[in-house]
Amino acid sequence: MTTSQEELLPSTRRALLHCIAVAQAEGRAPSLVAAVVRDGRAVWHGSRTSVDGHGPDESVQYRIGSITKTFTAVLVLRLRDEGLLDLGDPLEKHLPGTGAGEVTIAELLAHTAGLAAESPGPWWERTPGSLRPELSDVLGEQPFPHPSGRRFHYSNPGYTLLGALVERLRGAAWEDVLRREVLEPLDLNRTSTRPQAPHAGGWAVHPWADAMLPEPSEDLGRMAPAGQLWSTTADLARFAVFLAQGDDRVLSDRSVREMRTPAAPPEAADVVDRAAYGLGMQIQHRDGRLLVGHGGSLPGFLASLMISVEDDVAAVVLANCTSGPLVSLVAADLVRIVAEAEPRIPEPWRPMHEVDAAELELAGQWYWGTHAFALRLTADGLASLEPLSGKGRRSRFRPNGDGTWTGLEGYYAGELLKAVRRPDGIVDHLDLGSFVFTRQPYGEGAAVPGGVDPDGWRGSGSF
Known part of the structure; x- marks a missing residue:
């Protein structure tokens, strides 16, 4: 009997469950949920939990942190594809008066603009966005610790500028543009800027005791395009399919391939498995496999989305703890387990339709x-x-x-x-x-x- 290509073998399912069980137990995560995507759809979902009052499933929201940046990058690429901007344009051309206008849109997308990693003032991830109502509050008086275009330096304020760019050119709030142009067309109905029940609570786990402390869940305000979103494994599984294949209602395959193409190397101190950065996507080689996607973290939450386009396998891992399991490694392991246990069956060879x-x-x-x-x-x-x-x-x-x-x-x-x-x-x-x-x-x-x-x-x- 031939097993359906849409199903995973029992041995593969058990290996996936073992992987997340070890991660949740050893990482001491209050809960951890995961999904695996193959053949354009989610084919496995797993969860492990010890607290929170419910068993998480594919519809429970977690905060996804910087995976939000990939959504923002999609909006910017849409503007480019419509001819409303060029990636080589200086920001000042479309969004004047920021004080960072000479950097290009491509540099902002690839984190090579030279901007600071964080916003000045109180720790922005744990304080209300109302403390930073203007872009000047996000950038501060000295926003450039590095020359633009010279090095990769991950910057959250850079994606705030990109969100403001989207708002200027669309004439609508970043949140509304995102919902209309990405979330609704891709049926990401459980992805939102604010938590919607059922959702996990964010926790800090004491490093030297099995004790927990609730983390605050703030509206990030201007910083939202860098890390505001909440989502589920089901929605992120659909988003992974889009990032691998494209969808002409949102972005073509050619444009999402451009997002997955290295645009900037990491700093030497950050090099792990030959990592790089594209246009809103992280890129790395692990275990001989090219993986693209993004990770995310905010107080109380960890998230990772990893895709092996060549293997046609993607994985999503979400946890509700400030630190603990290395979810990016867990996601990479889930991809590896499926790719090695059940290698992709190639499409049948077919001749050209016409010969020139x-x-x-x-x-x-x-x-x-x-x-x-x-x-x-x-x-x-x-x-x-x-x-x-x-x-x-x-x-x-x-x-x-x-x-x-x-x-x-x-x-x-x-x-x-x-x-x-x-x-x-x-x-x-x-x-x-x-x-x-x-x-x-x-x-x-x-x-x-x-x-x-x-x-x-x-x-x-x-x-």
Whole structure:
């Protein structure tokens, strides 16, 4: 009997339950809930609890902290896709008078604007947002501890500025724009800026005693776009599907892929498993697997959302304690358990729907100098260029409809690939950002800058 691909094997389910049980017990979390996503839907939910008066399930809200930043980034990318801004625009162009206007929107998204990590004044996560009614209260008198564009420095005030940008260009409150443009289209009905029953309470657990203290739950006011949201494992599971696949009602697959692309490395002291940051998403390599998503924390709560796009597996972990279980590691472990125990079954190979003779002429072996590459045309309409052996630069390319192709990733991201033809129409060579790829390595008459020695290849006796 074949097990449905939408179901997990009993052994996998038990391994997942064991993982969160250990995390909740050893991390001393009052409660911990988790979900696993595969094939575009949640396929497992688990919970462990010892207090709070109810057994948490996929509909119980927890505060998700900085996962909120990914939602805010989606709103900004929507503005870009509509042509209302460019990521290279200085903030001042659209939101004047902040005192931080020279930084670009891309730098704010990627935490490279040089802004301080936190807002000045009282600890903003444990005090009312009414203490910071204006952007000047969020930024303070010296908002830049670092030059802009020079280093990755995680900044909560930076996402406050992005939230204010959304409000300015939409003419509505960040919360209302988020609900209308993201939450409602994606059916995230249990994600909100304020807690809605049933929800978990936030707790601090004494580091040296099995005792607890309730944490305050403040409205963050201006800081809301950096960490205000409450959500559930069911809603975050749907959000994970969106971040992996895109949804044209909100953002295209191309735009969410851009969010998942590294835009800034971490500081050396923060490097763990080759981590990086995209446009509102954290990126890391763990156990040989590329994971994207975001973590979050506020007093009383911990949260993590991790996605392995290649494995088609995502995990969400939420806990209601200020510190304790390392939920990002737990989420990564949940992804690993499913990916290793039940590897993704690839889609069946299918041929192209139509074959373009001019494009087919480009397929095959090419040489950049003496480096051998293969150009392949795939059924999804893209082309891939990769070394025939060993490591080297590789990328997929999207056709532009005029005989040229644009690189999608790696060294050649954004670079133009075009076929240069002879007068008789035959392809002579490929031009990739000025690099010349020829059918033979330095063949006679090849259009290689600097020319090819007319005596051609030779052996040692010619020296």
